[in-house]
Amino acid sequence: MNMEQRPPIPPEIKREVRKRCGFGCVICGMPLYEYEHMFEWAEVKRHVASEITLLCRQHHGEKTNGLLPKENVIEANNTPFNLKTGVSKSHLLHYSGKNVQLALANSIFQFKDLPENAFFAPLVVDGLAVVGFRVEDGKLLLQFIAFNEFNVPVLEIVDNELIYRTEQWDIEWVGQKLTVREGHGKILLQLVFEPPHTIRIAKGRILFNGIELLIGADYLFCSNNSGFFSGISTTNCSVGLAIGDPVPNVGAGMVFSGISRYGFDRKAARKFLRKCQNEARLTRPWIMDIRGR
Numbered sequence: 283m284n285m286e287q288r289p290p291i292p293p294e295i296k297r298e299v300r301k302r303c304g305f306g307c308v309i310c311g312m313p314l315y316e317y318e319h320m321f322e323w324a325e326v327k328r329h330v331a332s333e334i335t336l337l338c339r340q341h342h343g344e345k346t347n348g349l350l351p352k353e354n355v356i357e358a359n360n361t362p363f364n365l366k367t368g369v370s371k372s373h374l375l376h377y378s379g380k381n382v383q384l385a386l387a388n389s390i391f392q393f394k395d396l397p398e399n400a401f402f403a404p405l406v407v408d409g410l411a412v413v414g415f416r417v418e419d420g421k422l423l424l425q426f427i428a429f430n431e432f433n434v435p436v437l438e439i440v441d442n443e444l445i446y447r448t449e450q451w452d453i454e455w456v457g458q459k460l461t462v463r464e465g466h467g468k469i470l471l472q473l474v475f476e477p478p479h480t481i482r483i484a485k486g487r488i489l490f491n492g493i494e495l496l497i498g499a500d501y502l503f504c505s506n507n508s509g510f511f512s513g514i515s516t517t518n519c520s521v522g523l524a525i526g527d528p529v530p531n532v533g534a535g536m537v538f539s540g541i542s543r544y545g546f547d548r549k550a551a552r553k554f555l556r557k558c559q560n561e562a563r564l565t566r567p568w569i570m571d572i573r574g575r
């Protein structure tokens with residue numbers, strides 16, 4: 283018997299497969315899946331994107347056990363479930379309890395003992411809760427929305443149910459980490475789900491109505507007004523960080539209003555960001571430097 287090693291599937295081939303399959307199981311659309319060679323590895327001995335498909339654990343198991351015929355998989359591969367609707371099948375995230383938090387890079391916005399029917403919006407842009415938590419009938423419900431540059435929603439969590447649009451360049455969900463990419467090396471968003479109480483935006487760009495909030499490893503940067511901040515935290519403020527208008531009429535931890543939109547100089551802003559990062563490294567572990575333009 284030939285025991286030669288099967289090499290891993292190269293990342294670019296995996297991405298091609300994900301995109302072609304609508305970032306979900308081709309049979310049921312589930313956004314958590316495995317890579318399945320449609321033809322026996324022993325026969326083909328190669329990784330070719332068009333010969334690999336996505337199956338969730340259940341359908342993969344059925345295929346392996348001979349309960350799901352190969353022909354059905356090939357047929358589903360030609361008409362993947364998620365591509366019929368343009369959105370992924372919704373997937374339930376297991377958030378619960380009353381103590382919740384949003385981690386934005388190294389900044390933390392938290393609420394302890396969130397009362398029934400109260401709404402906690404750790405991040406608000408132009409009056410829209412980008413991230414929100416509420417408790418209803420004793421159940422913790424998370425909501426989230428992310429947009430692209432064209433103000434089109436890319437990914438949404440509605441009452442703990444996650445869905446995303448399938449026209450993205452890449453969406454990769456591995457373990458707790460979900461990454462949306464706009465191109466090679468261009469991360470739009472990296473979310474880390476840490477149920478029962480934490481959602482983390484590890485890196486990326488929060489975009490809405492011409493506002494851009496960059497999330498780096500250890501800083502937040504509002505490109506429109508070159509607001510650089512790091513390591514901030516709020517506890518039990520109904521709104522954590524609010525950018526844009528209208529200004530929330532409830533207790534907000536930090537507010538940046540009167541933000542200029544499409545007219546700002548992105549190149550100058552990026553240059554200022556690098557300067558802030560250098561200063562932050564040279565001085566204190568965290569700095570706050572808000573400069574209007």
Ligand SMILES: [Zn+2]
Nearest residue numbers: 307310338341
């Ligand atoms: Zn499936």
